[in-house]
Amino acid sequence: MPMPDKSCSIEEAIAQIPDGSSIMLGGFGVPGTPFCLIRELVRQGQRDLTIIKNDANETGMGVDWLLDNGQVAKLITSHIGLNSNAVAMMNAGEIDVEFAPQGILAERIRVAGAGVMGFVTDIGIGTPMAEGKQKVMIDGKEGIVETALRADFALLHADRSDPFGNLCFTATARNFNPLMGMAATRTIAEAEAILPLGGITPDDVNLPGPFVDDVVALPELMEAYGVVER
Amino acid sequence: MPMPDKSCSIEEAIAQIPDGSSIMLGGFGVPGTPFCLIRELVRQGQRDLTIIKNDANETGMGVDWLLDNGQVAKLITSHIGLNSNAVAMMNAGEIDVEFAPQGILAERIRVAGAGVMGFVTDIGIGTPMAEGKQKVMIDGKEGIVETALRADFALLHADRSDPFGNLCFTATARNFNPLMGMAATRTIAEAEAILPLGGITPDDVNLPGPFVDDVVALPELMEAYGVVER
Amino acid sequence: MSLSAKDRMLKRAAADIKAGMTVNLGIGLPTQVLKHVPENLPVCLHSENGIAGVGPVLANDQADRNLIDAGGAYVSPLPGTSYFDSALSFAIVRSGRLDLTLLGAFEVAGNGDLANWMIPGRFTPGAGGAIELAQKARRVGVVTTHTDKKGNPKILSACTLPLTAPCCVDRIYTDMAVCDVTPEGLQLSEIAEGVSLDDVIAATGARLIVPDQPLPTF
């Protein structure tokens, strides 16, 4: 019984995204950011997007291309301090920015991918983060109900894939990628190498194929993937 | 900066467990069940235990040794159909059995390991499983609040470990092991092989060392670990 | 070769497993459906204990002691198989990545209610993964004999046993018929070769919607 083949061209993969979509982008800083998929999204120019990413990359990279091109309506993130352009657009009211503590953002995404409606946490109690959120008591302790965070699409960067979409990430390029790949209605992964079926040891898979819809082979890595000179 | 060494003898590891403890046991059927740690627990004879395991193994194996030795007060599990002894003891009122759907059991354990108080799910709504549980509304939909399930100890079976407690599991012996290793106050792992620090590739670790307290090398595998002849 | 009524049921259920699907087959009759799935059909079989891409069952002397399916059978990997923990396994189930599950049944009701895990006082082993499979797979098929060993209907107007999940079943495959749960009620969609409409109606405990046109056979 062969596994289904999900190979896809980058143009076709990104063309599935309509205006107004919510899109999760893997990556924590540079590692794990799907720069090629983002670049194609810039080329195709879909608008009014809600972008969900840990950070806004740095000025002139990744998320910033989308901001610069006026494609982003809203950003859900944990920290945008390295992108002064994002901060300026937020302060000017040009984009709506929703912040979550980093681990809460990660868990809201994971919970969505686990088919769960939300979770209860004491993180943020006693701070402005807790304001306006539903509270419940568990064993006499107050907790905040954090809701599952889903998206229409997830764009991931993988080190390796096979045609079925079994994904392996490397080092700190893993970060939000496997979580987001579970939490989106349609998951598109770019991979530095596409190995034949059987080329990935079953124990080594970080995100199993059933979560992945489209696999895009990267022809070459653009400069953005490299070490950032500071 | 060397990683801390957590090597421990099996006797010392299990001697930390007092009577009345709650103990999570890895394993789904035979694969991943820490038979040697369980056997030592039988030898030391701690009593009045709450055992948390996906299943009760089969008659004459693993959990059944503890049942047979009268050490178990309560069992929290998803399915005990392969152990007629466990079913008989439940029906005779000799042990208290709490059932959860398998994925809810897994998620309650994972959520405990993630330092979260509980989660909200629609699983079991419209069935007896939902009765008596707290409900909340999220986006106009009713959900059940399932609480985090913690334990005093987790006993795991790993394929490989290093002295810091970085664990790798193999094939379907992974199952509940990494989840339970996160959800216990003290996590004790037996490993078929203990490799030197650096012997496990950082990308391959299934449960990182910070979750693991004691690492026990297995001298040899007893028959229970083998293929079950039916 | 003429197939037995059971094999025709299994083959009919197998025909609804389509290219590209991720599928979970319950223990018992559903697992036996597999032998009627074409060998080259691209399908991913999921097992609750942590496999996507379940391969053939092996004899004990060929078995990997660490590789079983949720039913305890020693299985094998395929090119493209992956292993994962139990939380991730049920993330696949609950997040809608299972295109289809085929399950057994003690009772199934005309509205799609399913009871397949408990007989109070007689059979109380715990639900395992059944509740989440029944509630969350995108499509739920039940594979069952039309009647129990005593000849009593297993398809009822309402289940008498504790439910696995309410209104979860989409289609029922039996040795006599294929029935679909529709908003209007339980529809008789196909009939086994050599079985009469009256036989089916007599063996069914729920009201059946019978189309005017002739029923396809299988």
Next chain:
Amino acid sequence: MSLSAKDRMLKRAAADIKAGMTVNLGIGLPTQVLKHVPENLPVCLHSENGIAGVGPVLANDQADRNLIDAGGAYVSPLPGTSYFDSALSFAIVRSGRLDLTLLGAFEVAGNGDLANWMIPGRFTPGAGGAIELAQKARRVGVVTTHTDKKGNPKILSACTLPLTAPCCVDRIYTDMAVCDVTPEGLQLSEIAEGVSLDDVIAATGARLIVPDQPLPTF
């Protein structure tokens, strides 16, 4: 070699990193504590972006493009390092596996309230991982200059900025003193060499409990 006041502060904070600990060091001064930790001390450094066992920072020409710490520095693996996703990384934080975190501060209050992530209208980049580190590490140390660049106290009776977490700080390390948050209030525990008690009190915006016996110096 005589150490600068800053280096003595960093060295004093480093002395509280003990064998066997898992530790997270915040960006800025806390990360600089590292150079005062003995090379052979068995300690596991955690970074929020998915590392346990963070090794030395590498020059760009030696760097692995896929291996940074949460502050963006190119780091290296050690024997026993592991990598994991962001949900698991914060599982380590929230479940109490971090024995210690050292964080920077804009303001810290005598009751342990910490403000280190936001200055409304001026600095609003988002909290990153700070809230969970501050709220959930078993022990929270703040490493900060005793006063800001204008000479105003950073240790206050109450924070004026939005809190990272309330009542989370256990110990404050500054270039002038070590202070402990106790149920009775903020206690002056140690004093930097060459700094007088009056200097410390004058530079502190919170009431200090000063023990009767002579203060240890560092």
